[in-house]
Each structure stands twice: as C-alpha cells, then as structure tokens.
Amino acid sequence: MPAELELKLEISPESVGDFLEATQALGWRQDDEQFLANCYFDTPDQALQRERIALRVRKAGGRWIQTLKTAGTVDANGISHRGEWEWEVANGELDTKLLGELLPASIDSHSLTPRFTTDFKRVTWIVQYQESSVEVALDIGEICAANQTLPISEVELELKAGAPESVLALAELLKQHVELRVSTVSKAERAQQLLAAVVSSNCLQ
Numbered sequence: 001m002p003a004e005l006e007l008k009l010e011i012s013p014e015s016v017g018d019f020l021e022a023t024q025a026l027g028w029r030q031d032d033e034q035f036l037a038n039c040y041f042d043t044p045d046q047a048l049q050r051e052r053i054a055l056r057v058r059k060a061g062g063r064w065i066q067t068l069k070t071a072g073t074v075d076a077n078g079i080s081h082r083g084e085w086e087w088e089v090a091n092g093e094l095d096t097k098l099l100g101e102l103l104p105a106s107i108d109s110h111s112l113t114p115r116f117t118t119d120f121k122r123v124t125w126i127v128q129y130q131e132s133s134v135e136v137a138l139d140i141g142e143i144c145a146a147n148q149t150l151p152i153s154e155v156e157l158e159l160k161a162g163a164p165e166s167v168l169a170l171a172e173l174l175k176q177h178v179e180l181r182v183s184t185v186s187k188a189e190r191a192q193q194l195l196a197a198v199v200s201s202n203c204l205q
Contacts, residue, residue, distance in 0.1 A: 004069070004084040006158040007077070007167050009180040011138075013153050019138060022177035028125045028136070036060050036141075037119045040188055041094050041112040048112075051104055054188040055112065057092055064089045068102055077168055078182035116145035116191040120152045129170045132162020136170070143187060145194045152187060155180060 011019060023030075037059040042048045048055055052071030057064060066089045072082025087098045096109035103109060120141025127134045135158045143150040155174070157167045174180055185193075 003081060004072075004158065005079060005081050005164060005167070006156055007079050007171055008183045008186070009155040009157070009171060009174075010183045011153055011155050011178065011180055013140070013151065015178050015180075016138070016140065016153065018178040019155065019174075022174065023125060023136075025177065026173075028127060031124045031126045031135075033121065033123045034060055035119070035121050037117070038187075039092065039114050039117050040191065042115045043107065043111045044113065046115075046192075047104075047107045049192050051107070053103070054186065055094075055099075056188070057089065057094055059092060064092055066095060066098060068099065074184045078184055079164060079167060080184070116143065116188075116195065118143050118152065118187045118191060126160070127170065129173075130163070130166040132166035133160040134158065134162075134167055134170055135160055139187075143191045143194065145191045148194055148197075150190055150194055154183065 038056050039058075040054065040056045042055070054069045055067070057066050066087045068085045070083040072080055074080045085102060087095070089095050089098075094112060096112065099109055118141065120139045123138045125136045127136055135156075137156045137158070139152055139154050139156065141152040143152060157170055159167050171180070171182075
C-alpha cells in the first residue's frame with residue numbers, strides 16, 4: 001500500500017517572513033511554488049468522514065490529481081502514517097471508477113458530491129538532512145465550507161527517503177529559528193469541523 005509519512009506544524013501568519021528568512025540562512029534552495037486548488041468529496045451523510053477517509057481532486061498548474069487518503073495513525077511525536085493513492089485525471093470531475101475496492105463496501109461512490117475546498121499557495125524545498133530527503137512545504141491560503149472560511153498557515157515536512165527520525169530532527173532545527181507548533185489536524189479535518197459548527201449553529205437558530 002502506498003504510504004505517506006509527514007509532520008504538520010502550525011505557523012502564525014506573522015511568522016511566515018521569519019520562516020522564509022530561516023530557509024535562506026540555512027542555505028535551502030526553493031524547489032517549487034504553485035497555487036493548489038482542492039475540492040473534497042463526501043456523501044450527503046458524510047460516510048467518508050466517519051471512516052476517516054479524505055477524497056479530493058486537486059488542480060496544480062495544468063494538471064488535475066485525484067487523491068484518496070486513509071486515516072492511518074499518528075504517533076506521540078505528531079508524525080502521521082497513512083495510506084495514499086493518486087491518479088491523474090482529465091479534468092476537475094471525480095472519477096469514481098478509479099476508486100475500485102479502496103472504499104468500504106457500504107459507501108456508494110455514485111453518491112459522492114463536493115463538500116468543501118482548500119485553496120492555498122505552496123512553496124517547497126527538498127532538504128537533504130541526516131542522510132534523509134525531506135520535502136518542506138509552506139502552505140498559505142484558506143478553507144471554504146458552507147460559505148464560511150478559515151485561514152491556512154502551516155508547514156509540512158514529508159519524508160521522501162530515509163529515517164523518520166530525520167523529520168523530527170529537522171523540525172527541531174526549524175524551531176530554533178521560528179515559532180512552530182505540532183498539529184495533528186489536517187486541512188480536511190479542519191473543514192469538517194467548520195461544517196459541523198455551521199450545522200450546529202443553524203440547528204440552534
């Protein structure tokens with residue numbers, strides 16, 4: 001099963017400038033910068049959320065990428081280990097045929113509809129550290145769900161090759177330059193929380 005190992009760190013918008021200065025001080029060369037537009041799908045009764053599955057279609061440059069992620073596990077250090085499958089698709093429409101048997105049998109793929117979006121600019125660096133290769137990504141943008149928004153301001157460290165301990169060590173190095181806080185809540189989970197808050201507020205009115 002394809003796997004993703006990453007550490008998510010919260011950064012305040014006011015500290016982004018300090019972070020960029022830190023990357024220069026450390027001698028990192030920027031690998032890429034692009035705008036990512038993401039649409040997440042679920043059933044009307046949020047069956048994927050209950051199974052802790054995230055399903056999205058992302059536009060990156062001129063490409064559309066469909067991705068499915070399972071919940072996986074999060075260790076005591078905040079590093080997440082989860083299954084991840086990606087397919088390139090022709091447009092922004094969800095291709096349910098690609099999901100095959102990855103979804104639980106109880107979920108009807110034909111009932112999947114757009115639920116929320118997360119749109120952000122991502123700046124990345126590929127860092128060689130302690131004989132490991134780590135992708136460092138700075139994400140700045142916003143979540144939109146039920147006509148409500150939340151800001152996105154975070155740093156993600158994803159292990160590309162090597163030992164998981166290198167991700168933690170690199171995070172500690174960054175914390176010497178800028179204030180960062182470990183987060184175990186994904187963008188999709190934050191959007192789901194926003195949706196739930198809106199529903200709860202509507203019910204109380």
